[in-house]
Amino acid sequence: MESIQAILNNPYVFAALMALAPLLWILPYALFAIWFERKVSAHMQDRLGPMRTGGWHGWSQSIADLVKLLLKEDLIPAKSKHGLFMLAPYVVFVGSYAAYAVIPFTSAYVGSEINVGIFYFVAVSSLVVVGILMGAWSSNNKWSLFGAMRSAAQIVSYEIPGTLAILAVVMVVGSLSLQDIVRAQEGWFWNWFVFGKFPFLFIAFLIYFLCSLAEVNRTPFDIPEAESELVAGYHTEYSGMRFAMFYLAEYANMFAVSAVAVTLFFGGWQSPFGTFLSGPAWGVFWFLSKGMGFIFLQMWLRWTLPRLRVDQLMYVNWKVLMPFAFVNIIFVGLWMMIAQ
């Protein structure tokens, strides 16, 4: 017992354990979300979706798929840059996984409570694009490269209005720490920032949400992997476990941006009903269920809307979201000045 205590007290071991903790959520969540997305899409389309595997409504379909992908032959195109090709999916996953370090799952747990949390999140989540470019360039496929170029342009552009929207919240709270932002939304749900400084933070939320869709390549901004145009975009040449890593990163990223939306605008781990059902354990529950709400929203949009074209995507970003985000910041600033 004491020896275990001693090992845990070792700061490196402790750090490693804390770093692995989000995996406890990401892996089951990704399996669930893939199954859930198939079910959601199926029921929206008058179908049933997976029904056989595992008995009840095909609940173990994702597990079966995972096993299949693990057992598949590891195909590497002969003319690809082998090293980069093999590395790329993990770079992508590292990008989205690193973002989890600052996500406050509850009042008692956050991977690393640094005082520039949201800044770190914005910085690290754009690392994904490096992996995407790496994978596409190394697979030596024109369609892949096409997808990656689109992806790079898209992620880099959408980061700007997204960050400006985040900035509005940061101005209100006066801190970059995500825990501070959550604590500033204490109380009933009308204290959430989505209703705060109405309507300016609500607009900020809309802008952030749209940008987050673009950042995780979800419809209507899924042009980097536009299946009807680019076959499969940047991961055309990938199969087996490497493909699964791209998939895992995509779903991890989906939750990461949802989690940030929840933290910034929907009270994070705070209970919607004041002190009712609050506390660290309930905090996890509230946080995850709010996050899953956003995941559902993303799925809902995906199975309803068509896809924008590349130039229209840029138009929305630079000519619509950007001016709104700037004006929004000015108004939030004015409000803060007057309120003082």
Added chain:
Amino acid sequence: MVINMGPQHPSTHGVLRLALTLNGEIVEDVVPHIGYLHRCFEKHCEAMTNYQQVVPYTDRMDYLTSMNNNFPWVLAIEKLLKIEVPERVAYIRVIMAELNRIASHLVAIGTYGNDIGATTPFLFCFRDREKILDLFEKTCGARLLYNYMRVGGLSHDLHKGFAEEARQFIKEFRPTIKELNGLLSYNKIFIERTARVGILPADVAINWGVTGPILRASGVKWDLRKNDTYSLYDRFQFDIPVGTDDVGVIGDCWNRYMLRMREMEESLKIIAQALDTLPEGDVKAAIPKRIRPDPGEVYVRTESPKGELGFYVISDGSATPFRVKARAPSFCNLGALPEFSRGVMVADLIANLGSIDIVLGEVDR
């Protein structure tokens, strides 16, 4: 950058290969390469043992509209033989052709939504198409390649209760058109993607021999059911929709898409009228078992869902055709693709290709 789109590509609707010359996202040139599905249809017809045996081959041309492919073939041979079919046969042929037109347009609309990135309308369309296929299955036993029409008649009479089921379908289908319009046709993103994209002017369309919904979307009111009427189409009241400029401009992708939506409503009208006046009677005319038309030649054209489908048949008096030439609408329409696809973006090229609604089985024959 020169890049190959197809023959294995999700949006080339089969085994079409497009050689694209790209400048970034801009398509500078498109060259369609066809022939991956060539099956020597015309030569096969000359090797048949009799004229009836060609019918299943026509099924396989445009496999989404088999009824409409059977139609001109049987009309052509009947014209060669100078025989009249019983009235009930003609009625049933019209009903089947129009039902099949709706089924074909549903596939066109659904896959078009898929090309633009909306997956759900595709499944909605297939759900409704399924009801038509069920009707066909009950009558002739097949769901895709019906082999239903015969020279001088039909393979089977309608199944019992067909009229009620077809009326039920019409009743159920009208609200679905509204639903699809809400989900896709008037969706802001969909309009952004398709309106004012790939404009095909009427004169260019005519020069390229484009027919069917694409020609009408360019503003030319040309429908063989009215302009060169055949079978019983002169008995029914229906309109010919043409392209409008209320959402985009005449001849753009949105119009080509929307025209099919409007045509389905017109087909419903025809079916409803035909069901109301469907006479009783025999479904086979008295024709000789061995068909030997007098030497001569004939060209019969009909309005298939894709455009003008015609068969040119030369008979030398023997039991097999001396020469058969099929004028396939998809083939002619595909030819115009480079004409309105130069200078567009890659995503628009997909929109343009989808709006032509080609079926490679018919392009290559």
